[in-house]
Amino acid sequence: MSEEDFIKNIKFINFLKLRASFGIVGNASIGSGNYYDNYRQGGTSYNGNPTLYLNNIGNPDLGWEQLQNVDVAVEFALFGSKLTGELAYYNKQTTSTILSPGLSPSTGVPNINRNLSESRVLNEGLELSLNYRIISKPTIKWSVGGNISRNYNEVLGWELGPDAVSGGTNDTRVVKGLPLGVNYLVRYYGVDPADGLPIWLDKAGKQTKTFSLDHRVFAGSVMPDYIGGFNTAAEYKGFDLSVLFTYVIGGNIYDNSGKYQFMGVSKKNWNFREDFYDRWTKPGDVARYPRLTTDATNYPGLPSEDQFNSTMFLHDASYLRLRELSLGYSLSRTTLDKLKIRSLKFYLSGSNLLTFTKYPGGDPEITRDFENPQDRNLSPNVTYLTAPTQKTFVFGINLGF
Amino acid sequence: MKQFIKITLLALLVFNISSCKKFLERPPEGQLNEEQALKTEADLQAFSNGIYTLLADAAFYGGRLQIMNELLGDQYRGEFFTGDYSEIYKRQNSIFGGTRDGFYSKGYEIIARANKVLARLDLATSQRNLIEGEAKLFRGIANFELVRLFAQPWGYSADNSHLGIPLRTALDLTSQPRSTVAQVYTQIIADLSSADALLPDVTTNGKFYSATKWAAKAFLAKVYFQQNDFVNAYKFANEVIASNKFTMDAGFSNRFSLGLSNEGILVIADDVNGFRPAGELRGAFKSDAGLPNFRFTDQYYAIATARASDLRKAAWYSTTLQAGFNLLTKYNLNNFALPIVHLTEMKLIRAEAGAETGGSNLAVAIGDINQVMTRAYGSTAFNLPLNASAAAVIAAARTERELELVGEGNRTQEIKRIGARSGTNVDRRGSLWNCNGFILQFPKAENDANTAFIMNIEGGCF
Structure with missing residues (x-):
């Protein structure tokens, strides 16, 4: 647009570009052959005779999943190209989602892939990135930048019950009117100081000391409200310094391994975590966690330790992290000429050096490798002994001849 | 000539489109649709052979069925069971649990395959009685084992009008409500009686x-x-x-x-070269290569070995293979x-x-x-x-x-x-024989597929 006549004359605009796109696409990452019945010759015989199996029945009504994508963005450079940036908006809506839920297991066939005709999932986002060059001289340079994005997602239409599609074993759900991958948990209210047993809230919000899966409500979301980062870079004579912070605001982490760590060295031989020390030990104690038990079923109503999913293990996912810090010194031309080398730079850099978070379970940046796509989509922030992001320190010398 | 070329091109185009369509519209390699898979009596017999392996699948008679029943019983120490096993042992099975879900689905898989066989008896000729009899036997057995675990027993209510399991006599995808226990047993007896009439009294290999x-x-x-x-x-x-x-x-x-x-x-x-059953059964009980999950209580072991001359003591139990535990040796073969x-x-x-x-x-x-x-x-x-x-x-x-x-x-x-x-x-x-939790809960998916599906009442047992 900056080439257009009506903008060419505006002095403070150096560059301006508007881009927009619209499209409807399908989803290619869906297994083939779902359209047909799936009979297969058995690999093993029975009693010396050949076998034949019906692995699944086909769905001749299967059609394309549709993703409707609208994309608008403005790229700009202003004030002598000192301020550059981009503002982008996208809106993606998936309809006729292909999933394989909701078939009664007594049909005796595995779930079949089908289009959920009433499904509509919205992904909407606004992303802003800005960079400002404060000083830009041969001997001294300084710039700052940052970005923030708001990704919003909501299930606009959905025909199945709350447990029909879950994020694998991770207690996240798909529910109309809520973000994709919402947690579905019993609310933990606190500890009864008298006996150290947990107090839960039932669906109506009433306190109860009897756990029940019927008390589950939609609580929390594994999607953050905002994510982004900010950085600064400076150069002075031979020195250069760059700093990058990243942050996440809002959203939750569901600490799925916490429920076992909480039990410690009991049935499952897990290690006990230090933050669980804050628990009830004697009448009158006001503690964050209930009294010690080797078996979760000692808490009334809890069927087994596997069902011990509650907001007790749901945490705020916000964090601020010093992602990268790098300090370098390059030798000057004159020195280099004397040494007869082309370049020499010493540098010291580190990544993930500092993290500010309220999350007690270790690293709040969850990068999990789920085996199935449903888990990846629905439970990105559900941790199960996820390895933390590594902290690195690098000292280096760059020598060029 | 021009006309001829035009027609030829058009014909080629049409031909190409149709052949292309054929090329695209087929199942992936190795996958057969019903027309390709079930063509002859031999195919139907092979399909029925497959059901034997489903019956003895790890998730059914290959172990899970016995495990579910043994867990609910009163002969084992409960403190070593975790997760799903613990829930079932404690007779407080809940709506979630892959161990139970897998068992339930396997039972209905047997029923669905038997129903498919019965729907395709048009293919059967000389072996029709055998094939039909097998399908009815499989369906009868699966319904019997399922209704015993997912419903209160026969005699729980005077007229057995209490809820049983969904009865399925055809393979279809609609959700089915639970039939009464009386209805389920009527179906089981009808199937088994029919199988009795249809099946041979000897097999080909004796x-x-x-x-x-x-x-x-x-x-x-x-x-x-x-x-x-x-x-x-x-x-x-x-x-x-x-x-x-x-x-x-x-x-x-x-x-x-x-x-x-x-x-x-x-x-x-x-069959060394084919299907080998009972892996899950051995996994739960086999006691000569590690400590199994299932360990008898001292109370039961004392009852089982009360008579010193009982030959089953030496044949089926060990207290020494894994010191300090009363274990079963019945399944100790590989x-x-x-x-x-x-x-x-x-x-x-x-x-x-x-x-x-x-x-x-x-x-x-x-x-x-x-x-x-x-x-x-x-x-x-x-x-x-x-x-x-x-x-x-x-x-x-x-x-x-x-x-x-x-x-x-x-x-x-x-x-x-x-x-x-x-x-x-x-x-x-110390539980009452008819306490609520003494049966398994249905998989939550039944209720998700049909909100009117009535789940079992949980709890109330020891």
Whole structure:
């Protein structure tokens, strides 16, 4: 647009570009052959005779999943190209989602892939990135930048019950009117100081000391409200310094391994975590966690330790992290000429050096490798002994001849 | 000429489009649709053969079925079970649990495949009776095992109008509500009776690795016995025994062996080059290569070994393989053929049903229980006198039944049957035989597919 006549004359605009796109696409990452019945010759015989199996029945009504994508963005450079940036908006809506839920297991066939005709999932986002060059001289340079994005997602239409599609074993759900991958948990209210047993809230919000899966409500979301980062870079004579912070605001982490760590060295031989020390030990104690038990079923109503999913293990996912810090010194031309080398730079850099978070379970940046796509989509922030992001320190010398 | 070229091009184009369509519209390599898979009687027979392996799949008779029943029983130490096993052991099974879900789905997979066979009998010719009989036997067995675990037992309500399981007689995708227990048993008996009429009395190779009418009769005996219908239980157990096709093994090491037992009425073959059953069963109980999950309570072990001369003590138990634990050794082979139903159980049914029905049956019953006890104790020392009372025979039959069928998924159903028979609570853990949690919960997916699906009531047991 900056080439257009009506903008060419505006002095403070150096560059301006508007881009927009619209499209409807399908989803290619869906297994083939779902359209047909799936009979297969058995690999093993029975009693010396050949076998034949019906692995699944086909769905001749299967059609394309549709993703409707609208994309608008403005790229700009202003004030002598000192301020550059981009503002982008996208809106993606998936309809006729292909999933394989909701078939009664007594049909005796595995779930079949089908289009959920009433499904509509919205992904909407606004992303802003800005960079400002404060000083830009041969001997001294300084710039700052940052970005923030708001990704919003909501299930606009959905025909199945709350447990029909879950994020694998991770207690996240798909529910109309809520973000994709919402947690579905019993609310933990606190500890009864008298006996150290947990107090839960039932669906109506009433306190109860009897756990029940019927008390589950939609609580929390594994999607953050905002994510982004900010950085600064400076150069002075031979020195250069760059700093990058990243942050996440809002959203939750569901600490799925916490429920076992909480039990410690009991049935499952897990290690006990230090933050669980804050628990009830004697009448009158006001503690964050209930009294010690080797078996979760000692808490009334809890069927087994596997069902011990509650907001007790749901945490705020916000964090601020010093992602990268790098300090370098390059030798000057004159020195280099004397040494007869082309370049020499010493540098010291580190990544993930500092993290500010309220999350007690270790690293709040969850990068999990789920085996199935449903888990990846629905439970990105559900941790199960996820390895933390590594902290690195690098000292280096760059020598060029 | 131009016209000709145009027509040729057009024809080529049309031809190309149609061939392209054909090329695209086919299932992926190795995947067959029904037209390709089921063309002949041999195909239908191969499909039916596959159901034998489903019946003995890890998630059904290959172990899970016995595990579910044993967990609910009262012979094991509960403190070592975790997760799903712990829930079931504690008789507080909840709406989630992959172990239970897998078992349920496998049972219905057997039923769905049997229904498919029955829907395609048009392909059957010379083997029609066998194929139809097998399908009905499989469906009857699966419904029987499922209804016993997912519903309160026969006799829980006076007219058995309490809820059973969804009944499916055709493969379709709609959700089905639960039928009553009476309806489910009616279907089971109809299927097994029909299988009895259709199936042959011998197999082609003389082994009982495929279905015969004796398997159908043996299951009818089991079903009627579970219903405390002793006249019919006696009748069918008697027919199986009187066929003289099966003989009691001399000792106790062959029931789960590679073809050494003569007791098996329906046996899943172990084939080195094919299907090998019972992996999950061994995984849960095998005690010679590590400590298994299932460890008997001292209370049960004392009962099981109360009589010093009991040969089953040395044959089936060990307290030394894993020091400090009372373990089962019944399944300690690496592989074995898996009897689904066997002659010892028929003898025990005839013994108890014979005592219950009385008259001339009582003498037969005394003969049966004495045969079982003579083998067990290595002598006639504990045998009942020939004028023993019916009550004494019943008591002995119940005791021997528990000991003979240890680890085979028997005990829980006995607690319920005896409860329904006389209102007696024999559970050593102190639960009432009809407490709510004494059955498995349905998978939540049934309720997700159909919100009107009525789930079981949980809890209320010890």
